[in-house]
Amino acid sequence: MQEERTEPLMDQQWSTATLRVLSSMPSRTIGRSRGAIISNYYNRTMQLRRRRQSRPSIRDFAPSSRPSIRGYGGVETDAGVDDERKWRQLVINLQNLPVSDRVQMLRCMPLSVDEKREIRYITSPYLSPFCFFFFILPNGYGGMVDYWLSLLSFLQLWQIALKKVSGRFGTGVLSYFVFLKTLLLFNFFLSIVTGFFLVLPQAIYPALSYALKFQGLELLTGGGYFTSTVMYYGYYTNSTLKKDCIWQQAISQHSNQTACHSLYYNMPLAYFFTIGFAFFITGIILVYTMSKSFGQSFRIDKSQGVLAMKVFASWDFKVSKKSSIKMQCENISTQIKELLSELALQQNTMGLLQKFGKSCVHLLAWTMCVGSTLACVLAVFYFSDYIRARVNDTANPLVKEAGLLALPVVVSTINLLLPGFFNAVAWMEEYNSPSTSNYVSIFRNLMLKVSVLGVLCYHWLGRIAHDPTSLGLQCWESFVGQELYRFLLMDFIFTMLDTFFGEFLWRLFSQKALKRKRKPVFDIARHVLELIYGQTLAWLGVLFIPVLPIVQIIKLLCMFYMKKASLMMNCQAPRKPWRACQMTTIFITLLCFPSFLGASVFVTYTMWTIKPSESCGPFRGLNSMFQSGKRWVEELEKGNPNLGWLVWAHTYLVENPFFLFVGAVIYFHTQVLDGQRKIISLLQEQIKNEGEDKKFLITKLQFIHEQKRPLSSHRIRGASEVKPEDSGTASLLLKKMTSSLPSLIFTPWTSWH
Amino acid sequence: MGGAASQLPKEMVSEYQELTFLTKQEILLAHKRFSELQDRDSLSSRVPMEKILTMPELKSNPFRRRICHVFSTSEPNDGSLTFEDFLDLLSAFSDSATLEIKSHYAFRIFDFDDDGTLDAGDLEKLVNCLTGDTDETRLNPEEMRQLIKNILEESDIDKDGTVNLSEFQHVISRSPDFVSSFKIVL
Numbered sequence: 001m002q003e004e005r006t007e008p009l010m011d012q013q014w015s016t017a018t019l020r021v022l023s024s025m026p027s028r029t030i031g032r033s034r035g036a037i038i039s040n041y042y043n044r045t046m047q048l049r050r051r052r053q054s055r056p057s058i059r060d061f062a063p064s065s066r067p068s069i070r071g072y073g074g075v076e077t078d079a080g081v082d083d084e085r086k087w088r089q090l091v092i093n094l095q096n097l098p099v100s101d102r103v104q105m106l107r108c109m110p111l112s113v114d115e116k117r118e119i120r121y122i123t124s125p126y127l128s129p130f131c132f133f134f135f136i137l138p139n140g141y142g143g144m145v146d147y148w149l150s151l152l153s154f155l156q157l158w159q160i161a162l163k164k165v166s167g168r169f170g171t172g173v174l175s176y177f178v179f180l181k182t183l184l185l186f187n188f189f190l191s192i193v194t195g196f197f198l199v200l201p202q203a204i205y206p207a208l209s210y211a212l213k214f215q216g217l218e219l220l221t222g223g224g225y226f227t228s229t230v231m232y233y234g235y236y237t238n239s240t241l242k243k244d245c246i247w248q249q250a251i252s253q254h255s256n257q258t259a260c261h262s263l264y265y266n267m268p269l270a271y272f273f274t275i276g277f278a279f280f281i282t283g284i285i286l287v288y289t290m291s292k293s294f295g296q297s298f299r300i301d302k303s304q305g306v307l308a309m310k311v312f313a314s315w316d317f318k319v320s321k322k323s324s325i326k327m328q329c330e331n332i333s334t335q336i337k338e339l340l341s342e343l344a345l346q347q348n349t350m351g352l353l354q355k356f357g358k359s360c361v362h363l364l365a366w367t368m369c370v371g372s373t374l375a376c377v378l379a380v381f382y383f384s385d386y387i388r389a390r391v392n393d394t395a396n397p398l399v400k401e402a403g404l405l406a407l408p409v410v411v412s413t414i415n416l417l418l419p420g421f422f423n424a425v426a427w428m429e430e431y432n433s434p435s436t437s438n439y440v441s442i443f444r445n446l447m448l449k450v451s452v453l454g455v456l457c458y459h460w461l462g463r464i465a466h467d468p469t470s471l472g473l474q475c476w477e478s479f480v481g482q483e484l485y486r487f488l489l490m491d492f493i494f495t496m497l498d499t500f501f502g503e504f505l506w507r508l509f510s511q512k513a514l515k516r517k518r519k520p521v522f523d524i525a526r527h528v529l530e531l532i533y534g535q536t537l538a539w540l541g542v543l544f545i546p547v548l549p550i551v552q553i554i555k556l557l558c559m560f561y562m563k564k565a566s567l568m569m570n571c572q573a574p575r576k577p578w579r580a581c582q583m584t585t586i587f588i589t590l591l592c593f594p595s596f597l598g599a600s601v602f603v604t605y606t607m608w609t610i611k612p613s614e615s616c617g618p619f620r621g622l623n624s625m626f627q628s629g630k631r632w633v634e635e636l637e638k639g640n641p642n643l644g645w646l647v648w649a650h651t652y653l654v655e656n657p658f659f660l661f662v663g664a665v666i667y668f669h670t671q672v673l674d675g676q677r678k679i680i681s682l683l684q685e686q687i688k689n690e691g692e693d694k695k696f697l698i699t700k701l702q703f704i705h706e707q708k709r710p711l712s713s714h715r716i717r718g719a720s721e722v723k724p725e726d727s728g729t730a731s732l733l734l735k736k737m738t739s740s741l742p743s744l745i746f747t748p749w750t751s752w753h
Numbered sequence: 754m755g756g757a758a759s760q761l762p763k764e765m766v767s768e769y770q771e772l773t774f775l776t777k778q779e780i781l782l783a784h785k786r787f788s789e790l791q792d793r794d795s796l797s798s799r800v801p802m803e804k805i806l807t808m809p810e811l812k813s814n815p816f817r818r819r820i821c822h823v824f825s826t827s828e829p830n831d832g833s834l835t836f837e838d839f840l841d842l843l844s845a846f847s848d849s850a851t852l853e854i855k856s857h858y859a860f861r862i863f864d865f866d867d868d869g870t871l872d873a874g875d876l877e878k879l880v881n882c883l884t885g886d887t888d889e890t891r892l893n894p895e896e897m898r899q900l901i902k903n904i905l906e907e908s909d910i911d912k913d914g915t916v917n918l919s920e921f922q923h924v925i926s927r928s929p930d931f932v933s934s935f936k937i938v939l
Contacts, residue, residue: 108854113772114837116772305908305924305927307904308904318938326885329887329890336883337892344899580934683923690911
């Protein structure tokens with residue numbers, strides 16, 4: 001490390017004259033002086049103009065923007081004139097940009113509103129008829145947008161609540177609620193699509209079926225009365241809904257009304273394409289969000305410059321409550337002290353025995369976690385089989401329905417207790433950094449949930465769908481739908497119980513009985529994983545219960561208010577540092593990869609390979625659900641041979657979804673590269689600024705020497721406005737800069753790799 | 754904009770929308786809050802710093818005085834804000850402000866002596882603001898010295914002993930949390 005070389009420059013006590021020179025260097029005035037900002041933005045507008053192809057004329061090029069030594073001279077006296085010229089050039093550049101670019105450029109300038117207004121009035125002084133179009137239309141258009149935005153103000157409904165949460169707990173806890181809001185939007189979209197295309201047509205033309213009596217237990221089990229409503233797959237008809245025909249046929253048997261014109265709605269086709277379309281759009285939105293997040297937060301993941309980042313970028317300005325600010329100060333102080341001691345400790349290498357001991361502990365912890373996960377998975381596997389075999393033994397229908405609740409209860413209990421066990425195991429382990437322990441705990445929880453869901457999917461598709469008569473079922477899809485509804489509901493009930501017992505009662509207990517001052521900590525990772533689990537269930541079930549997204553919306557709304565109330569009353573913010581942006585990216589990735597991918601694989605497998613029931617649902621009589629789409633496309637081709645390309649597209653895109661995954665991966669990579677490109681451009685600007693400083697010092701030196709040169713006889717007069725040490729220090733600075741320029745180029749690059 | 758709490762004319766609102774990162778609702782809310790802070794009897798449209806600091810969003814923030822000084826356009830720079838200064842403040846701290854604007858103003862806020870760079874004195878004051886006033890959270894002089902040395906090692910690329918704006922922006926660009934934490938919402 002080049003420690004000693006930098007000391008001379010840092011420890012010098014500079015004279016006031018030197019300080020004056022230093023403070024007028026370009027790199028130190030960028031932040032402060034208006035002239036420097038104008039000059040900076042003049043350069044940018046020039047670049048933008050060049051990019052937009054409205055080539056600036058040669059006259060527009062100021063001499064100093066060309067990197068040659070010839071343009072130097074007279075830096076001192078021309079400063080004011082230079083500013084004015086730059087200002088005028090900036091105005092010319094802005095006038096030559098398209099309107100949207102101009103507005104964006106004005107907004108991004110760090111000047112006061114007054115100055116921006118001045119520039120704006122000059123760049124667009126009057127409203128010509130052409131400008132009229134651009135100026136009034138955005139305002140009018142903006143007015144329309146504002147109107148629609150205010151209509152969507154229910155999304156802003158939670159803004160006050162979110163502000164309270166962030167004011168007290170900070171950005172980390174806020175990210176949980178923002179994630180909840182995102183899931184709500186996904187479900188909203190899904191419910192609109194399925195509601196409009198599936199539920200509504202079927203509800204308007206109800207299929208004939210027997211109606212069971214409504215008993216209270218249905219809300220829990222989802223069976224009984226609900227099986228003969230639009231809720232379940234089994235209710236949907238496999239025929240084409242026709243207007244006018246149904247009523248006419250029912251009323252008059254004798255009439256020969258066969259002219260069924262106007263609307264007709266092919267239900268099986270609609271079902272197939274709606275589900276496919278909903279999943280496709282959700283997938284696109286997820287991949288897009290994930291890639292953008294990734295591009296932003298994983299630019300450089302080397303832990304270089306951790307302390308500087310902690311000091312410059314970790315203060316959360318949103319926090320406004322006094323006690324929370326105090327807590328934030330405490331947290332930052334602790335984290336800085338920990339980081340400092342870690343850096344000091346890194347000098348000592350650990351002994352071999354210590355390292356071995358540490359790995360043994362890690363191995364033991366992992367064995368315990370994996371073992372317990374495996375045990376739970378086997379338990380679910382055998383228990384589900386046992387329930388399947390024994391559920392038909394009882395004659396009482398009520399007990400039968402209640403017996404079906406046993407499996408969801410068992411799974412929810414596992415999901416509740418095992419993460420606590422994992423946390424306990426993690427206490428005995430020691431990690432290099434708090435983020436590693438976060439990642440490990442998330443991975444273990446994820447492993448548990450993925451394996452449990454995997455076993456359940458096998459149970460539904462491999463056992464029940466394969467052999468529906470073993471349960472005495474006529475419609476296995478509705479049954480699987482009911483199972484998913486029960487799982488979703490049990491998950492919600494257990495979350496409620498956990499909030500009540502885990503947070504409220506625990507706080508009372510620890511404050512009254514144990515007399516501790518600290519409230520329980522809000523475990524962000526665990527709660528987000530629970531949300532992801534619930535959303536996976538919703539996506540798994542949409543094929544069998546088109547109204548499941550609506551149930552999920554209701555559940556999420558209740559959870560928001562419940563969690564917020566519990567948070568305000570019982571919890572405190574996490575003490576460990578929480579890198580919100582990185583964590584949010586990880587959560588969206590988890591939502592996309594195991595969760596959405598698993599659900600779409602499940603749905604794709606069901607649609608492509610499993611034989612639908614004979615007696616219920618829109619696909620009865622077909623060999624697979626996919627066949628309905630394929631038949632329709634083939635019929636279209638027979639009717640109109642020009643549509644052969646549609647068949648080809650259908651074969652390659654729909655039948656082979658692998659294609660789409662490849663596209664997603666490519667897009668993802670381009671976003672990550674984009675993020676890294678931004679770093680490169682920042683570094684280039686840094687190098688350019690160094691060049692400006694050098695130019696400034698060279699011209700200053702030249703000026704000083706020119707003053708000294710013909711005046712060797714004047715030195716006796718003593719009226720020297722030039723102190724010898726000024727030129728000395730200026731040249732020392734210049735030497736320093738020239739020697740450090742190569743290191744400037746190389747150090748960031750090596751740290752980047 | 755006089756002392757009386759009047760409605761903002763529509764053209765001014767759309768002008769502010771164009772020049773800042775705030776939406777129409779945010780501008781109107783800002784006007785409402787600013788009018789509440791204004792003294793009815795005073796003739797000037799500036800609100801003195803003490804009144805601004807009574808706002809709940811700024812009341813306990815350790816950087817509140819620096820924020821007022823940075824955004825104030827008054828001649829003696831006493832930290833008083835006009836309505837447009839207030840809008841500038843909110844725009845820099847808003848949701849849609851770019852990383853560049855935020856890092857620019859963050860740099861100016863952290864530059865306690867206003868000399869255009871962050872030298873050791875600025876860094877020391879910055880760390881003291883971050884860690885608070887109590888004895889147990891403050892860093893002792895040895896830790897402070899070590900911390901400043903490490904920060905300069907990590908971020909001072911041209912090795913001149915101070916962190917200038919570009920170096921600051923370079924550090925900030927590697928920290929994706931900055932944009933979401935440099936926010937104040939009314």
